[in-house]
Each structure stands twice: as C-alpha cells, then as structure tokens.
Amino acid sequence: MDNILTLELIYVKASAMLMEEHKTEREAAAMSRETLTKMRQVFFTFLKIGAFTFGGGYAMIPLIQRETVERHGWISDGDILEIVAIAESTPGPIAINAATFVGYRVCGFWGALAATFGVVLPSFVVITAISYALEAFESLRAVKYAFYGVRAGVLALILRALWSMYRQCPKKAVSLAIMAAAFVLVAVVKVNVLWVIVGCAAVGLTASLLGSGREKN
Amino acid sequence: MIELTLFWTFFKIGLFTFGGGYAMLPLIQSEVAAHGWMRGAELVNFVAVSESTPGPFAVNISTYIGTRLAGIPGALCATFGVVLPSFLIILLVAKGFERFRSSRVVSGCMSGLTPGVVGLIGAALVSVGQTVFFPDGMRAGVLAGLPFWISLAIFAGMAVLSFKKVHPILIICISAALGLIAGYTLSLPV
Numbered sequence: 001m002d003n004i005l006t007l008e009l010i011y012v013k014a015s016a017m018l019m020e021e022h023k024t025e026r027e028a029a030a031m032s033r034e035t036l037t038k039m040r041q042v043f044f045t046f047l048k049i050g051a052f053t054f055g056g057g058y059a060m061i062p063l064i065q066r067e068t069v070e071r072h073g074w075i076s077d078g079d080i081l082e083i084v085a086i087a088e089s090t091p092g093p094i095a096i097n098a099a100t101f102v103g104y105r106v107c108g109f110w111g112a113l114a115a116t117f118g119v120v121l122p123s124f125v126v127i128t129a130i131s132y133a134l135e136a137f138e139s140l141r142a143v144k145y146a147f148y149g150v151r152a153g154v155l156a157l158i159l160r161a162l163w164s165m166y167r168q169c170p171k172k173a174v175s176l177a178i179m180a181a182a183f184v185l186v187a188v189v190k191v192n193v194l195w196v197i198v199g200c201a202a203v204g205l206t207a208s209l210l211g212s213g214r215e216k217n
Numbered sequence: 218m219i220e221l222t223l224f225w226t227f228f229k230i231g232l233f234t235f236g237g238g239y240a241m242l243p244l245i246q247s248e249v250a251a252h253g254w255m256r257g258a259e260l261v262n263f264v265a266v267s268e269s270t271p272g273p274f275a276v277n278i279s280t281y282i283g284t285r286l287a288g289i290p291g292a293l294c295a296t297f298g299v300v301l302p303s304f305l306i307i308l309l310v311a312k313g314f315e316r317f318r319s320s321r322v323v324s325g326c327m328s329g330l331t332p333g334v335v336g337l338i339g340a341a342l343v344s345v346g347q348t349v350f351f352p353d354g355m356r357a358g359v360l361a362g363l364p365f366w367i368s369l370a371i372f373a374g375m376a377v378l379s380f381k382k383v384h385p386i387l388i389i390c391i392s393a394a395l396g397l398i399a400g401y402t403l404s405l406p407v
Contacts, residue, residue, distance in 0.1 A: 051271050054386060060273075085318060089327050090310060092231050092303025093241070093275040100307035109308065116304055120296060123272025127280040128292055130266060135285075142397060144407040149396015150265045151258060151349045152368045153388050156375035157268070158345055161239045162338045163380075175332035182336030186243060187343045193247040197233050197333060204329015205322060212321070 038107040039114040045072065046099050046118030053095070058084075060095050064102065074106045095119050174207045219287045220294040226252065227279045227298035234275065235330045241275050243337040246344060254282055257348040265389045275299050364406070367399045 045067050053060045061084060068074045083101055087094040096116060103115025137143050169175060178200055185191040185199075226248050234241045242264070249255050267277040276296055283295030310317045317323060349368050374395075375388050399405065 053273075054269065054271055086307065086310065088235075089318065089323055090303065090306050091234055092306065093234070093273040093299075095273040095276070096300050096303040097307050100304050101311055104308060104311045112304065112308060112311075116300060120272075120276050120300060123270070123276040124280050124292065124296055126270050126272070127267075127277050128284050128289065130270065131281050131284040134266070141400075141407060145397045145400030145405070146393040147258075147262045147265075147396070148364070148368070148400060148405070148407070149371055149392040149394070150389055151261045151345075152371035152396075153375040153392025154261050154264045154268075155342070155345050155349050155372050156379050156392075157264075157385055157388060158239055158242070158338065158342050159376055160379040162335065162342055165240075165335050165338060169332050169335050170328075175328070178329055179332040179336040179339075182333040183339045184336075186247075186337055186340035193244045193337065194229065194233055196337065197235075197244070197330070200329040200333025200336075201326040202329070204327065204331075204333075205325035208321070208325035208328050 035107050035110060039110050041072065042074075042103050042106050042111050043114040043118040046103070046115040047121055049099075050095070050119040051122035058094065060098065064098055068102050075102055079105065174204075178203055220290055222252070223279075223283050223286065223291050224294040224298040227283075227295045228301060230279075231275065231299040232302040235327075235334060239274075239338055239341070240334045241278075243341040245278055246341055249282065254286060257344070258352060261345055261348055268385050269389055363403055367403075367405070371395050371399075 049060060049063050049067060053063055061080065064083070065077070065080050069077055069080060079102075083098045086101060087097040090097055096119065099115040099119040100112045103111035103113065105111070106115075138147075166179075169179070182196050182200055185196050186193055230241065230244050230248060234244055246257075246260060249260055250257070263278060263281055264274075266281075267274050270277060276299065279295035279299040280292045283292035285291075287294075349372065350365055371392050375392050378388055378391070379385070400407070
C-alpha cells in the first residue's frame with residue numbers, strides 16, 4: 001500500500017515537472033547564452049577539482065566545498081552534507097556523484113554533463129600518458145625493483161583502509177554476520193563479487209524490514 | 218568487440234560499487250581476473266600509480282585497462298562505462314533526494330552494503346597479500362627466500378607508518394625506495 005502511494009506521488013511530481021519544463025521552453029532561447037556561460041564555469045571548476053585531488057573519494061569534498069560554496073556560491077554548506085550522503089547511498093565513485101549533483105543544481109542536465117566531463121578529463125589524460133610510459137619502462141630492472149617494494153606498501157594502505165572502514169561500520173550482530181559472510185564467500189568459496197553485493201543488500205533490507213515490523217508489533 | 222566488453226564490464230563495476238576508494242577494488246579484481254586482462258601484480262602496481270596521480274581510482278583504473286587493451290578508443294569506452302551509472306542515477310535522484318534518502322528500502326539495502334563492503338575489502342586484502350608474498354603461488358621454499366622476508370619487512374614498516382597517518386603518496390615513495398635499495402644490494406631475482 002505504502003509503495004503504491006509513493007509511486008503515485010512520484011508520478012504526480014514528475015508530470016508537474018514536465019509541465020513546468022514545457023513552459024520554460026519558450027524562455028530557453030533567451031537563456032541559452034547564460035547556460036553556456038554557466039556550463040563553462042562548471043566545467044573549468046570541476047576540471048580543477050579533478051586535477052588537484054589525489055586518491056579520489058572523500059579527499060575531494062573539501063576542495064568541492066571551497067570551489068562551489070565559498071568561491072562561486074552555487075550551493076550551500078548543507079548541500080555538501082547532502083552530497084556526502086548521496087555519494088554514500090548511490091553506486092559509483094564519489095567524485096562522479098558529486099560532480100553530477102552540483103552540475104545539475106547549477107544548470108540542469110547540461111551542467112551535470114559539463115561537471116562530470118570536467119572532473120574525468122584530467123585523470124583520463126594523465127593515465128593514458130602514464131600507461132604508455134609504463135609500457136615502455138616496465139621491463140627495466142629498476143622499475144621492477146621499485147614496484148616490488150611498492151606492492152608491499154600498497155598492502156599496508158589497504159590494511160589501513162580496511163581498519164578505518166571497519167571502525168565506521170555499526171557492530172550489530174547482523175552487520176558482523178554480513179561482514180563475515182561476504183569475506184568467506186569471496187575469499188574462500190570464490191563466489192562472484194557481484195552476487196555477494198546483491199546478497200548483502202538483500203539481507204540488509206530483509207533484516208531491517210523484519211526489525212521494524214517487530215517494533216510495530 | 219573488445220570495446221563493447223570493456224564498456225559493459227566497467228558499466229557493471231560502476232553500477233555495483235558503493236562507497237569510495239578501495240571499496241571498488243574487490244569487484245575490479247574479480248572482473249579483471251575473470252577476463253584475464255592483467256596479472257595480479259600489475260593491478261597492485263596500478264593501485265599505487267592511481268594513488269599518486271590525480272582523480273578517482275575508478276576512472277584511473279578504467280582508463281588504464283582500456284588503454285592497455287585497446288588504445289584510446291578502449292580507454293574511452295571503459296571510462297564512459299564506469300561513469301554512466303553514477304551520472305544517470307544522480308540525475309534521477311537529484312530531484313527527489315529527500316524521499317530517496319528517507320526511503321526504508323534504500324536505508325535497508327545500505328545497512329547490508331556497508332558491512333558487506335568491509336568483508337569484500339578484507340577478501341581483497343587477502344588476495345593482494347598472496348600477490349605480494351607468494352607471487353608464484355604457495356610452494357615449498359618460499360618462506361626461506363629473501364624476497365618473502367623483505368616484502369614482509371616493508372609491509373610491516375609501511376603499516377606502522379600508515380597507521381600513524383603518514384600520507385599515502387609518501388608511503389608509496391618510501392616503499393619504492395626500499396624496494397630499489399633491497400633489490401640492488403641483494404640483487405634479488407626479478
């Protein structure tokens with residue numbers, strides 16, 4: 001019942017939005033120049049964000065905040081919190097989620113496109129160049145030795161990331177069981193990771209629905 | 218045809234990854250292994266390259282694998298694939314975010330995904346550990362070899378540094394230097 005109501009709400013809201021978009025179509029011609037300017041600004045801002053964030057992910061949030069809230073005033077501090085919440089509950093890299101969201105807020109679909117293109121471009125160019133360079137140098141003895149050391153360092157970085165994610169995770173019995181099951185299924189039984197992810201979501205959903213059902217009774 | 222495979226594989230990776238950073242690693246690892254695109258060691262090497270270059274890991278790794286397999290067109294297909302799911306989903310969600318966030322279905326799924334990703338990263342740690350310590354598989358005599366003990370020593374040292382919040386790029390530089398020093402002074406086999 002609840003679901004049908006929600007769907008209906010979504011439908012009503014969507015049709016209202018469509019009507020509104022229709023109305024603004026006539027004003028579109030006059031606005032297109034402004035849109036282009038905004039697209040350019042959004043593009044260059046996210047180009048900068050993409051070029052100066054190392055490691056990606058949450059490392060990007062402070063720079064996004066400085067550029068889009070303090071410098072351009074496109075969004076508010078509250079929106080930044082919202083972006084973090086969105087990035088956590090939707091799939092995909094945080095950088096892409098954030099760029100699409102801010103771009104959309106500034107000037108709709110085209111803003112989202114400009115922002116996402118901007119944030120991806122620096123990585124794309126740098127990594128394409130690096131992969132050709134690596135191909136040329138990877139057979140050198142020195143490069144092999146360096147990577148031999150680096151691999152042990154990367155293992156330490158992953159251990160550190162695992163520890164901080166474990167600490168942030170709730171320690172309820174269900175969560176710990178899901179955690180252990182996901183580990184065993186992938187590391188020991190070698191089940192396809194995709195199925196394990198789907199399974200985790202399904203178990204979490206079932207557990208929380210059962211839990212809230214019990215509370216009501 | 219490889220371009221289409223690249224696009225589809227990275228589309229799946231983009232669609233099924235929750236959380237930032239290393240949360241993506243287990244899925245990428247399994248897809249790369251399933252297609253036989255790269256040796257385990259090469260993928261671990263690239264994690265280090267990605268940490269020391271700008272941009273998100275997902276975009277970096279898709280561009281890298283795409284370039285390696287099919288040049289610039291391959292890189293374009295893989296990167297487009299990994300970006301597309303986020304882009305579309307955010308466009309859908311941006312209008313009704315409050316409803317999305319307060320939805321019991323979404324929060325229920327997330328309550329399973331958050332601990333699930335921790336378990337997956339644990340599995341990735343084990344498999345990267347195998348690549349680091351036993352690159353040629355488990356066989357008799359590995360534990361007697363110098364490469365094993367030096368890897369273990371570098372790992373232990375870097376683990377201490379990373380728990381002391383030393384910057385990842387600095388850790389990568391130090392471990393590269395240690396690898397070079399150990400490699401040349403003991404003339405390790407490569």
